[in-house]
Amino acid sequence: MYNTGRHVSLRLDKEHxxxxxxxxxxxxxxxxxxxxxxxxEDGQGSEHLLNGQAFSGEVQLIHYNHELYTNYTEAAKSPNGLVIVSIFMKIAEASNSFLNRMLNRDTITRITYKNDAYLLTGLNIEEIYPETSSFITYEGSMTIPPCFETATWILMNKPVYLTRMQMHSLRLLSQNQPSQIFLSMSDNVRPVQPLNNRCIRTNINFSMQGKDCPNNRVQKLQYRVNEWLLK
Structure with a gap:
């Protein structure tokens, strides 16, 4: 686990x-x-909005096409290069078991400053996913420079949870090194971009289907969010 100065980054070793x-x-x-x-602050921090509303955070699992390309760097600038699975983070009384391993006090305080790193073992990637198979997907760009438009985004239709204390610990991470002035890593998001006529697809069963896009894809997708999800 690594403090890049902009993100909390978790990378797998090459044996797993x-x-x-x-x-x-x-x-x-x-x-x-x-x-x-x-x-x-709570209610801001995600790079995607749901019904115009942000969540307190967003987990992004970044994958590259290893069938067409030899590594991430090559794939990131190439067609069909990336798939990014995005999961909203929501504050609750109890946390997701995977996030609990990442964000417990003994772990997160080891990467307080830029370039700090800490080895985590025994993680199960499956535990980061919410209990749903529903998603929304679209073709878009990376959210960090140079923002190549080579990514397929998959937004899971349920959030994962973290505690208020764990969110507070994230906000105490610094963009800078210890010798520099403290600057919180918070709000490390790209502003929301226009849809630009992209087709948004989903496996959620809607009663109404649009005709603007082929294969029954809805071009201007809107749906009502359960109130408990936004509270």
Whole structure:
């Protein structure tokens, strides 16, 4: 686990490979990195909005197409290069077991400053996923420069949870090194971008289907969010 100065980054060692396939993916993709985005206040910090509302954070699992490309760097600038699975983070009384391992006090305080790193072992990637198979997907860009438009985004339809104390610990991480002035890593998000006529697809069963996009894909997708999800 690594403080990049912009993200909390978790990278797998090369002996433990995690691949995903199926769903909207034509190829198998290999997990390269997990990044955390979060806000300085509750209700902001996610890079995607749901019904115009942000969440307190967002977990992004970044995968590259290992069938077409030899590594992440090559895939990131190439067609069909990346798949990014995005999961909203929501504050609750109890936390997701995977996030609990990452964000407990003994662990997170070891990466307080830029370039700090700490080895985590025994993690199970499956535990980061919420209990749902529903998702929304679209073709878009990376959210960090140079923002290549080579990514397929998959947004899971349920959040994962972390405690208020764990979110507070994230906000105490610094963008800078110890010798420099403290500057919180919070609000490490790219502003929301226009849809630009992209088609948004989903496996959620809607009663109404649009005709603007082929294959029954809805171009301007909107749906009502359960109130408990936004509280």
């Amino acid at each position: 490979l995690v691949n995903i396939s199926g769903g909207p993916m034509t190829y198998s993709h290999r997990l390269e990195e997990i990044r955390l985005h979060f806000g300085s």
